[in-house]
Amino acid sequence: MKIGCVGKPSSGKTTFLNAATLVNAETASYTFTTIKPNQGTAFVRTKCPCQEFDVECNPRNSKCINGTRMVPVTLIDVAGLVPGAHEGKGMGNQFLSDLTDADALIHVVDASGRTDEKGEPTENHNPVKDIDFLEEEIDYWILDIIKKDWDKLERMARTGDVDIGKYVYERVSGLKVSEEIVKKIVKRLEITPSSEEEELFKLSKKIREENKPIMVAANKMDLPESENNFDRMKEKAGHILPCCAEAELALREAEEQGLIDYFPGESSFKIVEDVSGKKKKGLEFIRGYLDESASTGVQEVIDRTVFDLLDMIVVYPVEKEKKLSDRKGNVLPDALLIKKGSTALDLAEKIHSDIAEEFKGAIDCRTGRRVGKKHKLKNNDIIKILV
Numbered sequence: 304m305k306i307g308c309v310g311k312p313s314s315g316k317t318t319f320l321n322a323a324t325l326v327n328a329e330t331a332s333y334t335f336t337t338i339k340p341n342q343g344t345a346f347v348r349t350k351c352p353c354q355e356f357d358v359e360c361n362p363r364n365s366k367c368i369n370g371t372r373m374v375p376v377t378l379i380d381v382a383g384l385v386p387g388a389h390e391g392k393g394m395g396n397q398f399l400s401d402l403t404d405a406d407a408l409i410h411v412v413d414a415s416g417r418t419d420e421k422g423e424p425t426e427n428h429n430p431v432k433d434i435d436f437l438e439e440e441i442d443y444w445i446l447d448i449i450k451k452d453w454d455k456l457e458r459m460a461r462t463g464d465v466d467i468g469k470y471v472y473e474r475v476s477g478l479k480v481s482e483e484i485v486k487k488i489v490k491r492l493e494i495t496p497s498s499e500e501e502e503l504f505k506l507s508k509k510i511r512e513e514n515k516p517i518m519v520a521a522n523k524m525d526l527p528e529s530e531n532n533f534d535r536m537k538e539k540a541g542h543i544l545p546c547c548a549e550a551e552l553a554l555r556e557a558e559e560q561g562l563i564d565y566f567p568g569e570s571s572f573k574i575v576e577d578v579s580g581k582k583k584k585g586l587e588f589i590r591g592y593l594d595e596s597a598s599t600g601v602q603e604v605i606d607r608t609v610f611d612l613l614d615m616i617v618v619y620p621v622e623k624e625k626k627l628s629d630r631k632g633n634v635l636p637d638a639l640l641i642k643k644g645s646t647a648l649d650l651a652e653k654i655h656s657d658i659a660e661e662f663k664g665a666i667d668c669r670t671g672r673r674v675g676k677k678h679k680l681k682n683n684d685i686i687k688i689l690v
């Protein structure tokens with residue numbers, strides 16, 4: 304699972320990534336601080352079944368902290384995008400290729416309106432505009448991918464039949480979109496080799512909506528202008544959540560230094576070491592923010608992107624149905640993210656193609672019942688695959 308952080312310069316993409324992953328990449332108030340992409344591991348939160356079964360788990364691919372299972376997802380942040388990037392403005396959009404295999408995008412928006420469309424300091428910028436332009440720049444990026452060799456397709460069409468759906472799919476297959484979906488969109492939009500750019504742009508937009516769903520993270524909510532702007536943005540964005548990346552980063556750093564007790568996503572923290580001066584003031588400011596907002600929002604953005612936007616569930620494959628363990632006795636070793644609606648056979652495929660080939664059935668370890676390959680999995684299921 305890979306999620307890309309996108310947005311204009313200085314919106315707080317790297318701060319968000321650092322807060323969610325603690326990788327310590329460079330951030331600054333000037334634009335284009337990030338040129339090469341930064342990458343780190345964030346975690347989505349889910350309830351671990353260990354407490355329900357009163358067992359001690361031995362997670363291998365994830366972590367369990369006091370009954371909360373933390374499942375890793377890769378987060379990547381790229382250089383800032385500006386309007387006209389597809390024509391080479393700013394840093395252009397070449398670096399978007401780093402996002403080719405991303406499953407979803409988090410659009411980090413500066414909700415305060417204190418930076419203009421290029422990320423330079425200003426006042427009263429309308430962040431709603433940022434939502435529109437970013438989608439458009441990504442659409443243009445996909446359009447360029449589709450248009451590559453389009454003249455070849457036109458030539459081929461002159462001398463014989465071409466499978467246009469297949470042709471488009473081959474261009475965009477790297478984007479992790481399914482062939483079936485691409486062909487459906489191509490058909491619905493009645494795309495032909497002589498389609499105009501405008502029609503191909505619509506095609507790109509549809510592919511983006513299918514394949515790079517966007518969660519808007521309205522960042523810098525600690526600044527006073529942000530609240531009004533958030534209400535305006537809510538009307539525009541399908542999925543949007545408020546956050547304060549800087550506060551989350553400060554809390555996770557203070558926690559790492561042993562100054563506070565804090566668990567990502569929680570609404571409070573406890574100071575456990577003597578802190579004074581600027582640090583104390585900073586923490587007190589964050590406490591005030593948390594009192595009003597319930598959480599910094601960063602963890603919520605990651606969780607909701609995976610569970611709501613991408614519609615994923617968590618499933619625990621095991622080999623011993625009574626002990627809920629693998630062959631070596633590790634209890635609930637793996638927590639796997641899998642699309643809602645997946646079947647027992649899909650899970651087998653995710654574990655290993657060999658297991659899928661030898662699939663004979665599965666056991667739902669909660670009920671002890673044997674289920675078939677078409678059995679739909681539920682969130683938090685513990686499943687033994689029979690081979």
Ligand SMILES: Nc1nc2c(ncn2[C@@H]2O[C@H](COP(=O)(O)OP(=O)(O)OP(=O)(O)O)[C@@H](O)[C@H]2O)c(=O)[nH]1
Binds near residue numbers: 333334
């Ligand atoms: N007030 C406030 N400032 C923030 C917040 N998040 C980030 N910032 C500040 O915004 C500025 C830009 O942050 P970066 O994380 O470097 O932004 P970026 O989007 O990665 O910028 P580029 O790499 O230049 O595209 C820095 O000065 C951050 O401290 C926040 O939640 N609140």
Ligand SMILES: [Mg+2]
Binds near residue numbers: 318337381
């Ligand atoms: Mg950056």
